[in-house]
Amino acid sequence: MSKPPSFGPDYQKLYQEHHGRILRLCRILLSNPEEAEDVAQEVFVKALDYWGNNSMPESWPRWLTTVAINTCRDRRRSSWWKRWLKSTDDFDEREYPDEHAAVEHQVIRREQYERIWQRLRKLSRRQQEVFALRYIEGWSTQEVSEALGLTPGSVKRHLTRAIDNLRKGLA
């Protein structure tokens, strides 16, 4: 795990409160643990810059989420990323983390775990973003539609398709 950038106790607090959440969001949007850590770190470096300019966003959590989504988009646009995504349809079995094998008395099989991540990876960028904001981050349909520039109806459709595809990974 990377160290937080140092910029006073307030910034440290912001980092501690939100780094885990932003990292999880980046993992969902990138499906690559190393890249997700890089991007999460980049988000907090951007926050540090913002902080340095003595300007404060209306809501830091919202600001961090928006910057994370945009930074993940930038990462996904790079050509090497597309190559990596194409070349990695399979998962390395050794990377399966044992600590996630059991969830509230329900055993998740390794194949299931891998299939869900594979399904997530195959969602469209829009579906991933809507799913991440609406389901993982718990934003309302209205908030997601404003943040992503979509109609509420479109947000609902993307979410339904995303969930439908992810559930197929459980079969």
Next chain:
Amino acid sequence: MGGCLKEQDLIELLLNEASAPVQNHVKACLPCSRRYRKLAGDMKVISAVLRGRPPKAAERSRSWSRLAVVAPVCASALFLFMAGMWIGESLQMRGGEKLARHLPQATAQPVARVMPGETMLASSSESLSASDPITPVALSYVNFLEDTFSQDDSCASRDNSFDPACSSSWFSGETP
């Protein structure tokens, strides 16, 4: 609300955005209530999985799987190449054997014709039987032919430009 709920309605219910009629329908309808419970259970598992670390993509094992595809193709190609070489060689050898077998026969035929009453000769032991009578004259002629052809063979296999024995056999036909 007529009919059962759409998946989207159940998802909205799960995310606390469902309208009152949707909520009421789920309470009243057993199939929709089951569908809702199944959705909620599935989403719990999916959330748990996505809270975890994404499995690292298997770039290395993928390259191995590519190798697993390429290797048999290469092996097959090599096998076919080797088999081709072997068949070619054995055909050449057979051809050589056949030539060696047939040449004396072919050249022996006139001898047989020249010497009526004599059985056709062949240098190959398999075409000779104990009962085949061979006259000394015929035998010496066959030996001569065999010597001549074997000399040609030895010359063909090397650069014979400066070999008087070879050059004589090479040029004998062209320069009378």
